Amino acid sequence: MTVVLTVRDVPDEVRDLLAHEAGLAGQSMQAYLLAVLRRHAAFARNRQLVAEIEEDLHRHGGAGSDAPDSAEVLARARPRHPVEDAPPAAAGQRAPRRTRG
Numbered sequence: 384m385t386v387v388l389t390v391r392d393v394p395d396e397v398r399d400l401l402a403h404e405a406g407l408a409g410q411s412m413q414a415y416l417l418a419v420l421r422r423h424a425a426f427a428r429n430r431q432l433v434a435e436i437e438e439d440l441h442r443h444g445g446a447g448s449d450a451p452d453s454a455e456v457l458a459r460a461r462p463r464h465p466v467e468d469a470p471p472a473a474a475g476q477r478a479p480r481r482t483r484g
Contacts, residue, residue, distance in 0.1 A: 432457070
């Protein structure tokens with residue numbers, strides 16, 4: 384199921400910057416903003432997972448010697464489908480320009 388989100392009262396300068404970034408990424412504003420929202424949701428899931436792990440470790444006095452490797456735990460917790468959009472560019476770098484085809 385999908386929903387439609389509406390954001391009101393976006394200042395012109397914010398809209399202009401977002402349009403510019405979308406253009407640099409070779410995307411429509413719709414595609415660019417959807418990618419931004421997906422990345423934010425993925426980061427939120429990661430923060431939630433880390434908080435749950437920290438709570439569990441605190442409750443049980445830390446990790447035992449039989450604790451699984453953290454990379455394995457994260458791999459099992461992540462969705463099985465690939466992220467549809469590339470990760471954001473590092474600070475100071477531009478995202479690669481995408482071609483349409």
